[in-house]
Amino acid sequence: MTWSPILLDVIRAVLIFAAVMTLVPFLVLAERRISAWIQNRVGPNRVGPMGTLQPLADVIKLVFKEEIVPARADRVLYSLGPLLSFAPAAIAFAAIPVGRGLQVVDMSVGVLFVITATSLAVYGISFGGWASNNKFSLLGGLRSSAQIISYEIAMGLALISVIMTTGSVSLSQISEGQTSFLCWNIFRQPIAFVIFFTAAFAENNRLPFDLPECESELVGGYHTEYSGMKFGMYFLAEYVAMIVMSAMVVTLFLGAWSPGFALPEGLLGTVISVGVFSFKLFAVLFFYIWVRWTLPRFRYDQLMHLGWKSLVPLAMANIVVTGIVVTIWDAVQ
Amino acid sequence: MSQATEESTPAMNTQASARIGKSKWLFRLYLPAVFKGLFNTFLHLVKAKGHKTFTIQYPEVARPVRKGYRGEHRLKKDALGREKCVACFMCQTVCPSNCIRIVAEEAPWPDRDKRPKIFEIDMLRCIYCGMCEEACPCDAIELTEKFNVVSTTRTEKIYNKEKLLSN
Numbered sequence: 007m008t009w010s011p012i013l014l015d016v017i018r019a020v021l022i023f024a025a026v027m028t029l030v031p032f033l034v035l036a037e038r039r040i041s042a043w044i045q046n047r048v049g050p051n052r053v054g055p056m057g058t059l060q061p062l063a064d065v066i067k068l069v070f071k072e073e074i075v076p077a078r079a080d081r082v083l084y085s086l087g088p089l090l091s092f093a094p095a096a097i098a099f100a101a102i103p104v105g106r107g108l109q110v111v112d113m114s115v116g117v118l119f120v121i122t123a124t125s126l127a128v129y130g131i132s133f134g135g136w137a138s139n140n141k142f143s144l145l146g147g148l149r150s151s152a153q154i155i156s157y158e159i160a161m162g163l164a165l166i167s168v169i170m171t172t173g174s175v176s177l178s179q180i181s182e183g184q185t186s187f188l189c190w191n192i193f194r195q196p197i198a199f200v201i202f203f204t205a206a207f208a209e210n211n212r213l214p215f216d217l218p219e220c221e222s223e224l225v226g227g228y229h230t231e232y233s234g235m236k237f238g239m240y241f242l243a244e245y246v247a248m249i250v251m252s253a254m255v256v257t258l259f260l261g262a263w264s265p266g267f268a269l270p271e272g273l274l275g276t277v278i279s280v281g282v283f284s285f286k287l288f289a290v291l292f293f294y295i296w297v298r299w300t301l302p303r304f305r306y307d308q309l310m311h312l313g314w315k316s317l318v319p320l321a322m323a324n325i326v327v328t329g330i331v332v333t334i335w336d337a338v339q
Numbered sequence: 340m341s342q343a344t345e346e347s348t349p350a351m352n353t354q355a356s357a358r359i360g361k362s363k364w365l366f367r368l369y370l371p372a373v374f375k376g377l378f379n380t381f382l383h384l385v386k387a388k389g390h391k392t393f394t395i396q397y398p399e400v401a402r403p404v405r406k407g408y409r410g411e412h413r414l415k416k417d418a419l420g421r422e423k424c425v426a427c428f429m430c431q432t433v434c435p436s437n438c439i440r441i442v443a444e445e446a447p448w449p450d451r452d453k454r455p456k457i458f459e460i461d462m463l464r465c466i467y468c469g470m471c472e473e474a475c476p477c478d479a480i481e482l483t484e485k486f487n488v489v490s491t492t493r494t495e496k497i498y499n500k501e502k503l504l505s506n
Binding site: 040043044045046047048200296297299300301 | 370373376377379380381383384386390391392393394396
């Protein structure tokens with residue numbers, strides 16, 4: 007093999023990016039079908055076998071729609087918004103190990119990188135809301151920033167306790183540390199898991215925390231004025247962010263690519279690990295969709311109450327307990 | 340009014356938590372209620388416990404028509420294949436939306452004096468009330484169960500005698 011490492015990196019990056027991008031249409035379809043089944047409906051089943059070509063039809067429709075820029079909108083920020091929303095989410099996936107030794111960049115601060123990148127997405131939403139010259143959009147953008155700031159703290163604090171138990175900030179090392187079933191962080195840090203998962207819902211603007219775009223109050227929230235492919239970009243960004251957050255949940259808590267026992271060495275083990283990771287990812291994504299069609303939306307004060315008065319203190323208490331346990335454990339060893 | 344609300348709210352809260360049958364602490368945790376909801380939607384998802392899909396896939400599966408449904412009209416024929424109508428103008432007279440036009444001519448048969456030369460119903464005006472059916476002394480007109488009435492022009496919606504006889 008005389009391939010240069012840069013070329014290998016590029017191939018890996020393109021492969022993983024393409025896989026995530028391919029996942030999005032199917033996720034949209036899954037969302038629509040599952041929501042239909044939960045509501046005793048049928049869902050899209052006309053385009054292609056079992057409706058599998060429905061996402062393609064949706065995209066074609068979006069591409070051919072007219073792009074409308076509202077009067078007196080800030081043109082630069084208006085166009086920048088969807089991009090700023092999509093790019094960070096896509097970049098964040100670079101640090102996530104999707105299989106044993108298979109990730110675009112093995113960063114020593116992978117956790118921090120992903121959290122930073124995903125929280126940048128709020129700029130896209132706020133810019134879009136601000137630039138639209140529409141009060142509903144602006145309210146959506148404001149809500150989004152307030153919500154993400156509130157839940158980011160709980161999420162970060164939950165992560166700290168995970169990092170304390172695993173002793174690493176590198177996502178690949180956290181994955182390696184969860185090879186055996188009982189080492190999965192969901193068993194070692196159940197409270198952190200609940201807090202992180204809840205905050206992940208809020209971070210993705212998913213129900214029950216979809217206040218930035220709640221259609222019954224704010225028309226469409228931050229993307230009220232968007233149409234055509236710009237709206238499509240926001241849509242894409244939302245789903246990519248959802249995939250990234252699910253991948254984070256899998257990597258940090260659900261044992262990453264490990265099936266719970268040691269994998270065989272070599273290529274076979276890598277392939278199996280990718281399969282296991284995908285399976286867990288789909289399970290978490292299904293849970294996302296399932297929760298969306300189960301729970302009603304929080305009221306804004308309830309959202310803030312839950313974030314600041316419940317999750318943040320709980321996460322802090324969890325850190326204290328984890329610190330004590332880890333210190334005693336180290337002293338005993 | 341506001342006093343009543345203030346009084347009723349705490350009572351309702353305790354009622355709600357009592358109904359759930361959990362301690363207040365567990366109730367405030369949300370999670371039991373969340374899992375209960377998730378379990379319920381899962382039952383819907385897998386169609387367990389008598390949940391079913393109500394959708395009728397229309398073009399492939401037609402909705403069953405109830406007895407007495409009033410759809411498009413039909414002119415009936417007798418045993419000899421002649422139209423039953425004797426052009427008595429009863430239906431035209433009773434029609435509240437004035438959509439029936441009959442022009443009579445002499446019948447070639449010995450058992451009746453007249454038969455319709457032209458029998459037209461303007462389906463765009465018709466309100467499908469069924470009065471024509473009730474008024475008819477010869478039981479010659481009736482409403483069928485056809486409801487998927489489609490046309491691309493307005494003139495198509497004026498049904499003539501041939502169309503009504505074949506309906």
